[in-house]
Amino acid sequence: MFDYILINARKPAFFEKDSKSPAYLFDPSIPSCKGPALAGPMRKGVVYMEGNYGMIESAVALEKGIKTPRVAYVGDNYIEDSIAPAVLPRWTAITVVPELIGLTSVG
Numbered sequence: 001m002f003d004y005i006l007i008n009a010r011k012p013a014f015f016e017k018d019s020k021s022p023a024y025l026f027d028p029s030i031p032s033c034k035g036p037a038l039a040g041p042m043r044k045g046v047v048y049m050e051g052n053y054g055m056i057e058s059a060v061a062l063e064k065g066i067k068t069p070r071v072a073y074v075g076d077n078y079i080e081d082s083i084a085p086a087v088l089p090r091w092t093a094i095t096v097v098p099e100l101i102g103l104t105s106v107g
Contacts, residue, residue: 002074003063004056005047011080015053015087023051053088 007026013019026047027035034049042048042059060069074094075081082095 003044004042004059005045006042006049006051006056007047008049010050011077014051015085019052019054021050021052023048023055025049053085053091057090 006023010021013021023038023042025035025038026033026049038048038051038055041062042055044063056071057069060071061067068090071088071091072094073081073085073091074096076096076098078095078097082093085091085093
């Protein structure tokens with residue numbers, strides 16, 4: 001469903017302009033789940049931990065062959081996942097808010 005998956009992003013540092021926070025391979029077989037550090041570009045379908053927004057932009061740019069890609073970002077925290085990415089002009093934030101289920105109706 002998602003091309004690039006990054007969990008435990010350590011926001012808001014993830015969105016800081018000059019962030020160089022490394023990403024790690026997600027490894028559920030070890031207690032910390034933090035596997036080896038990413039070496040090279042991100043790969044589709046691989047789950048990573050931590051990192052920074054520049055890694056995702058670089059991976060999408062490389063894949064699509066464009067310099068300034070557009071990114072759809074999906075998160076589950078209203079403050080950190082919808083407001084922080086708003087400072088990135090090419091990012092669209094989508095926030096899933098389970099607490100709102102059932103509060104509205106269509107029709």
